[in-house]
Amino acid sequence: MLSVERIHSYYGKAHILSDLTFEVRRGEVVALLGRNGAGKSTTMKSVMQLVRPRKGGVIFQGRDLVGEPAFRVAKWGIGYVPEDRRIFTDLTVLENLEVGRQPARTDAPHWTTDQLFDIFPNLAERRANRGKHMSGGEQQMLTIARTLMGNPALLLLDEPSEGIAPVIVEQMVATILKLKDQGLTVMISEQNLHFARAVADRAIIIEGGEKKFDGSFKDLEAHPEIRDAYLSV
Numbered sequence: 001m002l003s004v005e006r007i008h009s010y011y012g013k014a015h016i017l018s019d020l021t022f023e024v025r026r027g028e029v030v031a032l033l034g035r036n037g038a039g040k041s042t043t044m045k046s047v048m049q050l051v052r053p054r055k056g057g058v059i060f061q062g063r064d065l066v067g068e069p070a071f072r073v074a075k076w077g078i079g080y081v082p083e084d085r086r087i088f089t090d091l092t093v094l095e096n097l098e099v100g101r102q103p104a105r106t107d108a109p110h111w112t113t114d115q116l117f118d119i120f121p122n123l124a125e126r127r128a129n130r131g132k133h134m135s136g137g138e139q140q141m142l143t144i145a146r147t148l149m150g151n152p153a154l155l156l157l158d159e160p161s162e163g164i165a166p167v168i169v170e171q172m173v174a175t176i177l178k179l180k181d182q183g184l185t186v187m188i189s190e191q192n193l194h195f196a197r198a199v200a201d202r203a204i205i206i207e208g209g210e211k212k213f214d215g216s217f218k219d220l221e222a223h224p225e226i227r228d229a230y231l232s233v
Ligand SMILES: Nc1ncnc2c1ncn2[C@@H]1O[C@H](COP(=O)(O)OP(=O)(O)OP(=O)(O)O)[C@@H](O)[C@H]1O
Pocket: 011, 014, 016, 034, 035, 036, 037, 038, 039, 040, 041, 042, 043
């Protein structure tokens, strides 16, 4: 579904991603792991074209995205939830969801607000509340639900477990597994190995903008030296 091919991304002169290659296959949940500053957010932004790779390709469903504007990438079916979750604080939960509505597509699950309220019961209880009265974890859930209203084929979640209470993290695990059950393809970036292992089929580890590991969590467990070198546990 997504093939990132030897991309190089920069901020000004700073070379952040170097020759990075990986794939995301339809229906899988992939975790992009690495320490603070490893380049996880830059990788997601490079897929979305919020950072434009200077070399290499980002092929999504047969089309190279490099150089396209981010709004078009979203329209073609990639939903992106950035780290600094942004909701409309003066709008209600239901209104926030309506803002994200996009037409259904044939190659991706189609979501209605009722289906999303089934998957996010906390949001259902608060559907008439304004965003500003919600906790960080609820706001995170609302951002994900609003992105799903765009009916993406691929969902990119940048550090969904960051800064939220442990009980909400457990709910987030359950939520992502439900999305996978519905056939959604998901890539999450994470520093939390426990969370990643609970939701993902495969791990990609990056450090200094380069790929250091790509494989199953079982393979990763068989190589504790990789975990110790590139992840904080
Ligand atoms: N807007 C920017 N301008 C310049 N350098 C940046 C910018 N954003 C990130 N960087 C640098 O790029 C490198 C990769 O950052 P990135 O945010 O992609 O890492 P990350 O793995 O997502 O880490 P974090 O968990 O801290 O978000 C870091 O060295 C960071 O300081």
